[in-house]
Amino acid sequence: MRPERGHSYKTRVRHRAHPCGMSQYDNRLPHGMHVVHDGPPQAPPVLLIHGSGASGASWNRVVPALAEHRRVLRVDLPGCGKSPPTPSYDVPLQAGRLAALLDDLGLRSVTVAGHSSGGYVATALAERRPDLVGGLALVSTGPNLDALxxxxxxxxxxxxxxxxxxLWPRRTDAMLRKAIAATAAGPLEVPAEMIDDVRDISYRSFRTVARGNTAYLAERGVPERLAALTVPVLVLFGAADPRWEPASAHRYEAVPNARLELLPGVGHLPPLEAPGPTGESLLRFTARDADLPAVGPET
Incomplete structure (x- = not known):
């Protein structure tokens, strides 16, 4: 089979109308992950990684603006969304799966954005395979365990x-909406697709992912890990985050090549609470070293 729409690996891709536009869904589940492609295939690539208990759908509101000028990949990590579970969810193993995916696609210098604990997987990817990562964007990613x-x-x-x-098997949609909205700074409309994906996550998967995240942070904090890398870093943090002490975001300022942006009035979910500013920041970041369109003023 010939690669479709610029894909460099053999797979079957189905096209389906989606709130983000005409998305491509990889039926192969490469490396056990559901993958969604948006944007021009030859454009600079951006990989979006969700946090614990979520799915790639958590990025849906940010994708339309990004996909105008970037090739956007959203993944459901194993055990989340439409991806089947796996025996292990250790952060380095998750990063290894993403590295294998990018190798299959023949992508290099990818801007990798992780929301919440997805930032740990993004950081681990840069640690393991710096050749794959051209920039790291950490969104609401707690720096150290003591900031929780x-x-x-x-x-x-x-x-x-x-x-x-x-309670897990008895969760209702209303309970899930309330739980997700509890991490926002104000009233939040949670997308139905996100509720559907969260409902499918097993209790075992969630708890195992959480333990893996804790182990990764306990070994070494994120700012310390980033200081050992040379990759450019963007840190986006809600100034009203109820999950992590917002002031702890300033710990990232000690990281060379790191830029911190605080989002006023935003909680733990910038891609849902403030998709416009979040998307603009990501576009500016991806355009940092190239003659690419960016949106919004520098701040």
Whole structure:
């Protein structure tokens, strides 16, 4: 089979109308991951990684602006969204799966953006395979374990023993919306596709992912890891994040080649709460070293 629409690997791609436009869905589940492609195939590539208990759908509101001038890839990490579960969710292993995907696609110098704990996977990818990563964008990614704030009550009930295992199979759409919105700074309309994807995540998968994230941070904080790299870094942080101490974002200022942008009035979910400013920041970042269109003023 010949590669379709600029793809460099053999696969079957189906096209379907989507809120983000005409997306391409890879039926092959490369390396166990559901992958969605948007934008011009030959444009500079951007890889979007979701956080724990989420899916690639968490980026949906940001994709239309990005896909006008960038090749955008969204993945559902194993055990999340439309991707099947796997025995291990350790952060370095997740990064290895993404590296294999980018190798299959023949992509290099990719701008890799991770939301929340997706930023740990993005950082681990840059640590393992710096040849693949041209820039790192960390969105609401906590720097160290001591910056973590107490969880909202509904999240503690759903996620932690003893109630978590009992409530998880009984989650309603209303409960899921309330749990997701609890990490925003204000009222939030949660996309139906995101609710559908979150509902399909198993309790075991979520808890195992959470343990992997904790282990990664306990070994070494993100700013310390980034300081050992030479890749340009953009850090986006909601100034009203209820999951991580917002002031902890300033720890990233000690990282060479890092730029910090605080989003006023935004909580833990910039791609949902402030898709416009989030997309503009990502576009400016991807255009930093090339003659590419960017949106919005520098701040």
């Amino acid at each position: 704030l107490p969880q909202p009550v509904i999240l503690r009930l759903l996620l932690a023993p003893p109630f978590g295992p009992l």
